[in-house]
Each structure stands twice: as structure tokens, then as C-alpha cells.
Amino acid sequence: MTTPASSGTEKPASQSPDGELTPTLQPVMVGDIRVDPPLFLAPMAGVTDRDFRLIVRRIGGVGVVSMEFVSSKAIMSGNRKTRELMVFSEEERPLAIQIYGSSPEIMADAARVVEELGADICDINMGCPANKVLKGCAGAALMGDLGLAERIIRQVRAAISIPLTVKFRLGLNDKQRNFIELGKICQDSGVQAVAVHGRTARQMFSGEADWEQIARLKDALTLPVIGNGDITKPEHAERFLRRSGCDGLMIGRGATRNPWIFRQIDAHLSGGAVAQPTLEDRRDLILGHFRMVADREPSKFALHKLRKFTGWYTHGLPGGRNLRRQIQQLPDVPSFLSAVEQFFDEALVEDANRAA
Ligand SMILES: Cc1cc2nc3c(=O)[nH]c(=O)nc-3n(C[C@H](O)[C@H](O)[C@H](O)COP(=O)(O)O)c2cc1C
Known part of the structure; x- marks a missing residue:
């Protein structure tokens, strides 16, 4: 080699x-x-x-x-x-x-x-x-x-x-x-x-x-x-x-x-521990990214972009498929953001219940 x-x-x-x-x-x-x-x-x-x-x-x-x-x-x-x-x-x-x-x-x-x-x-x-x-x-x-x-x-x-x-x-x-x-x-x-x-x-x-x-x-x-x-x-x-x-x-x-x-x-x-992103990390990433997009892009393009990235970011998350399906129908950026927030609120509660 x-x-x-x-x-x-x-x-x-x-x-x-x-x-x-x-x-x-x-x-x-x-x-x-x-x-x-x-x-x-x-x-x-x-x-x-x-x-x-x-x-x-x-x-x-x-x-x-x-x-x-x-x-x-x-x-x-x-x-x-x-x-x-x-x-x-x-x-x-x-x-x-x-x-x-x-x-x-x-x-x-x-x-x-x-x-x-x-x-x-x-x-x-x-x-x-x-x-x-x-x-x-x-x-x-x-x-x-x-x-x-x-x-x-x-x-x-x-x-x-x-x-x-x-x-x-x-x-x-x-x-x-x-x-x-x-x-x-x-x-x-x-x-x-x-x-x-x-x-x-x-x-x-x-x-x-x-x-x-x-x-x-x-x-x-x-x-x-x-x-x-x-x-x-x-x-x-x-x-x-x-x-x-x-x-x-x-x-x-x-x-x-x-x-x-x-x-x-x-x-x-480097021989260190590989940290996996937590649900909070993912939620902050998605919402942070979406606010950046929504602040700058006209809403039609923002929605298109948000759907694309949500598909990637929620890949492999329990319930992620439901969220992806749901957001296809949402008409505007605010409803999109609240659907994502709700998804993560519920996922975090489930996560806490599992850990308890
Ligand atoms: C959506 C998408 C857009 C791409 N656009 C470009 C591009 O603009 N210029 C380029 O050189 N390669 C482009 N590529 C190829 C990637 O840079 C990369 O070579 C390819 O995806 C293989 O690497 P990966 O297996 O890590 O994805 C694109 C790939 C994808 C999936």
C-alpha cells in the first residue's frame, strides 16, 4: 500500500x-x-x-x-x-x-x-x-x-x-x-x-x-x-x-x-470516540438550516429545498417517513417549520420515556 x-x-x-x-x-x-x-x-x-x-x-x-x-x-x-x-x-x-x-x-x-x-x-x-x-x-x-x-x-x-x-x-x-x-x-x-x-x-x-x-x-x-x-x-x-x-x-x-x-x-x-448526533442535534440542524433558507429564498423555492433536505436529514429516524409524507402536503414555510418542531418534540418525549 x-x-x-x-x-x-x-x-x-x-x-x-x-x-x-x-x-x-x-x-x-x-x-x-x-x-x-x-x-x-x-x-x-x-x-x-x-x-x-x-x-x-x-x-x-x-x-x-x-x-x-x-x-x-x-x-x-x-x-x-x-x-x-x-x-x-x-x-x-x-x-x-x-x-x-x-x-x-x-x-x-x-x-x-x-x-x-x-x-x-x-x-x-x-x-x-x-x-x-x-x-x-x-x-x-x-x-x-x-x-x-x-x-x-x-x-x-x-x-x-x-x-x-x-x-x-x-x-x-x-x-x-x-x-x-x-x-x-x-x-x-x-x-x-x-x-x-x-x-x-x-x-x-x-x-x-x-x-x-x-x-x-x-x-x-x-x-x-x-x-x-x-x-x-x-x-x-x-x-x-x-x-x-x-x-x-x-x-x-x-x-x-x-x-x-x-x-x-x-x-x-485520530483514535478518538466517534460521537453520534443526538435527536436535539438533528432538530437544531434542521430548524437552523430551514430558517437560513426561509430567510433568503422566495417561499416556493424554500419549500422545495426544505423538502429535499428533510428527506436526507430524517433518513433512518423512527417515524421519519411519516414526516416526509406529511410535509409534501404543507403549503408554506411556517406550517413546515411547526410540523418539524412537533415531530422532534414527540420524538424527544419518546426517547426520554424509553430511557426512563
Ligand atoms: C446532487 C448532486 C449534485 C452534484 N453536483 C456536482 C457538481 O456540481 N460538480 C461536481 O464535480 N460533481 C457533482 N456531483 C458529484 C459529487 O461531487 C461526487 O463526485 C459524487 O456524488 C460521488 O461522491 P459521493 O459518493 O461521496 O456522493 C454531484 C452529485 C450529486 C449527488
Whole structure:
């Protein structure tokens, strides 16, 4: 197994009950940005907005938070909504802004805007499998045209001085798994780190992320490799690091159901106790998040968002399904908030009765 590259002060490895050494989380340098712990919140369109990024950051244990991807064309056409999406607060740092597109010139211009806005890291999306993005020859489509991918990476790299990262998949499909080639292009073009999701674009989210392939990429490159795909528990993080030797982990869907995951992984790999969120923690998280959304968004969008996040946050809670069903019918934000409050009041009473 490869040992994770590290920088800064080495943290001691701890011993697991079976006598094996547990991999430790060593800080990783992405250019001049020290990422400690090396745990990344994955960019997720419609999810990693300002509110969710702040929630994850305030819970703690996360090294870098990523903004949902932004179209380079929309940035350069001055699209108001896009510019609003790109607002972030100091508290979120270090923060990565991810851009996508197929024109090297427009991507370079958009990257300049990302730098001017003060992002810590500029990230290029070369992994999005959505048809809308593929049709514009952006996202994962660039894995089918490595010449264009390289031109984009080089022009963007030359346009900015902040660290540049590239996020991609294993390839377009099983027959075209060219992630190692793309990784080498990134390395030779001055990119500071890569993140790879262990699936092909054709797979979308089906099957399992192939951690062995991520390990091959790590072995083939000298720049930091951040592994991504299907890490939803601290034990997964441990197994993943043991198998891949990657320099860091990126977590997407696991954080939507459990925004505490970064803190839990950090604790687990430091040999500490992994605290499970209590019902009160969950209630405060949901209500706090919902008030943030409701304060800012027009109510139609707020409700849509609240339903989506409630589905995730109540996953696995006793009675959670009933609440999810009930909130589909509720007409406005206040009735939504009171239904959630009532659900947790009752759950807390039941919990106390069980404990008595
Ligand atoms: C709702 C959703 C939106 C996503 N949006 C993006 C995106 O904007 N940019 C990107 O690079 N990947 C995006 N992804 C992919 C994730 O960043 C990540 O690579 C993928 O979910 C695998 O990691 P996971 O198993 O930890 O979720 C998205 C995934 C989901 C579920």
C-alpha cells in the first residue's frame, strides 16, 4: 500500500483493535493552501450552496468546502443569478469554486473572476455526466477529448495564481477509462491536486465506486490525489485510505444525510470516540438550516429545498417517513417549520420515556 503524502507535522498512527495501524489524516498542501484535515466537501449542484457549506463548516472536521459548479459562460455573460450563487463568507474558508465549460478562453476568463472573488482554490469540472453539460462538450465530455481538456487546463493555469484543481471520473465509459492519462496531463500542466470519483460517466451513480482504480491513479502521480465515491462512514474512510493511500477524501452524498461525517472521520482516524448526533442535534440542524433558507429564498423555492433536505436529514429516524409524507402536503414555510418542531418534540418525549 502507498503511504499518503503529507506535509506539516506528522500525526501519529493509532492502533485498531485487530492490531493493524489505522491510517491517519495528514494535512495536505494544495498549492499554498494547507488543508487540515484533508477532508473535502464535494461540489454538489443544488446542495452545496452557501447555507449547506456553512452548516458543514460550523459542525467542523472539514478541510475544504466546495461550491456547486458554475458555468464559465454564465459567469462571463454577467448572469445575475450565477453571480449571486458565487457569494460566500469568510467563515467558509478554505473554499473551492468549481467552474465548467468547453472554451479555453472563456474558462480562463471565468477563472480570473473566481480569483478576483477571493476563492482559495479554483476547480475545473471534468466529471459531470449530465446530458446538458455533456452536449456543450464540458464536464465529463472533456475526458473524450483530452487535447481540449489539456488546452483548458493550461489556459486556466496560466490565467490565475491561486491553486488549481481538476475533478474527474474514471473515463467516459468502461472502454474509455483514461483517468490516468488525464491525471498525468493535470500534473504536467501545473495543477496542484486532482479529485477523482471512482465511476465512469456512463455509470452516473450506479454500481460501486472503484477504489482500486483510484489507488492506481495515486500510484501513477506525484501530485496530491483526493479520492471520492461512496464514503459514507468513518470505517469507509479508514478502509479507503488503507486501500488507496490517497492524500485526502472527498465526500458528497454522505454529507447530505450526515453533515457530522467529517468530524466523525477526523475523530475515528485520530483514535478518538466517534460521537453520534443526538435527536436535539438533528432538530437544531434542521430548524437552523430551514430558517437560513426561509430567510433568503422566495417561499416556493424554500419549500422545495426544505423538502429535499428533510428527506436526507430524517433518513433512518423512527417515524421519519411519516414526516416526509406529511410535509409534501404543507403549503408554506411556517406550517413546515411547526410540523418539524412537533415531530422532534414527540420524538424527544419518546426517547426520554424509553430511557426512563
Ligand atoms: C446532487 C448532486 C449534485 C452534484 N453536483 C456536482 C457538481 O456540481 N460538480 C461536481 O464535480 N460533481 C457533482 N456531483 C458529484 C459529487 O461531487 C461526487 O463526485 C459524487 O456524488 C460521488 O461522491 P459521493 O459518493 O461521496 O456522493 C454531484 C452529485 C450529486 C449527488
